[in-house]
Amino acid sequence: MxxxxxxxxxxxxxxxxxxxxxxxxxxxxxxxxxxxxxxxxxxxxxxxxxxxxxxxxxxxxxxxxxxxxxxxxxxxxxxxxxxxxxxxxxxxxxxxxxxxxxxxxxxxxxxxxxxxxxxxxxxxxxxxxxxxxxxxxxxxxxxxxxxxxxxxxxxxxxxxxxxxxxxxxxxxxxxxxxxxxNDFPGFVSNRILMPMINEAIYALYEGAATKEAIDDVMKLGMNHPMGPIELADFIGLDTCLSVMEILHEGFGDDKYRPCPLLRKYVKAGWVGKKAGRGFYIYE
Missing domain, CATH: 3.40.50.720 (NAD(P)-binding Rossmann-like Domain)
Structure with a gap:
């Protein structure tokens, strides 16, 4: 065929x-x-x-x-x-x-x-x-x-x-x-990527550093082309939250628990670049 x-x-x-x-x-x-x-x-x-x-x-x-x-x-x-x-x-x-x-x-x-x-x-x-x-x-x-x-x-x-x-x-x-x-929640890409993004948002939520500093650490220190918080805005915070919920439910492990700050932004409608505002503000 x-x-x-x-x-x-x-x-x-x-x-x-x-x-x-x-x-x-x-x-x-x-x-x-x-x-x-x-x-x-x-x-x-x-x-x-x-x-x-x-x-x-x-x-x-x-x-x-x-x-x-x-x-x-x-x-x-x-x-x-x-x-x-x-x-x-x-x-x-x-x-x-x-x-x-x-x-x-x-x-x-x-x-x-x-x-x-x-x-x-x-x-x-x-x-x-x-x-x-x-x-x-x-x-x-x-x-x-x-x-x-x-x-x-x-x-x-x-x-x-x-x-x-x-x-x-x-x-x-x-x-x-x-x-x-294989057919596991999040497959491979999002099983690894989304917890990293979620942890970056936790670091912001807990006051470890500013969003700019967190992104700079990953770009300059880990050679990532885009920082995790900027990347979350690009993907869409609603999508990030959805994937984290699927991982949390699928594995039953609290290491996949979505950050409360991520939930708050999604509830506010600040879902990222597509909405004009996420963790960053877009013109």
Missing amino acids: KIRKIMVIGAGQMGTGIAQVCAQAGYEVILYDISHANLEEGRKRIGKNLARQVSKRRMSEEEKGDILARLEDSSSLGDAAEADMVIEAVVENMNVKREIFSQLDELVQDHAILASNTSSLPITEIAAATDRPENVIGMHFMNPVPVMRLVEIVRGLATSDEVHKKVEEVARTIGKVPVEV
Whole structure:
């Protein structure tokens, strides 16, 4: 079975990034969202990213046009029937994801692969919402998708060898490096990254240092390109809190307990760069 057409569910930052790299690699792409405004904004984001590549002479105007021509907007989930593969990239909520996968199970062709871009939720549980768990797999991209090379490939309990192999091929085709990880809460990336971010927020909460000092220590002392508090703002504090809660619940270990200051900022709506304010203020 050859993958020719890919549907991406969700036109947010992650979904549009995934749609862009798939279209750049030559796949026909359907970008789905229930919101027409999100689709419009997503299309603009992709166009802006490609225009930047043209300005840097990394691609021609003709190549840009060809990529955009391979990208189709959709507000009908029924269009999934045309896809050989669906990559879900919606909010990090198990009930929402299970509902989407249950609907997709009724819509897609028998051979279609169903992948989730979840950053921390169990693939086995998502797959259980379908009658084809062998065709369900995790495909966790890093943000920003067009730049970051890693994709965590997460097999559920029933994921077939054939589906795993095919998804690794797709990842390589779109210029990513697939790394297989097991189906544990947070997988590997967020199991390590989020507790570090959470501990940095605890250091701020307890008055160990200012946010600027904490970020400088990690950038200058550990050679991190971005400090952990700045990175939390970039990821989204609501996302960080969600992942920490999943880790805390999944492992039952208080070392994953979210910092109260993180909870307070999320409740205030200060969720990071996307909101104009997190631990830092953005213009």
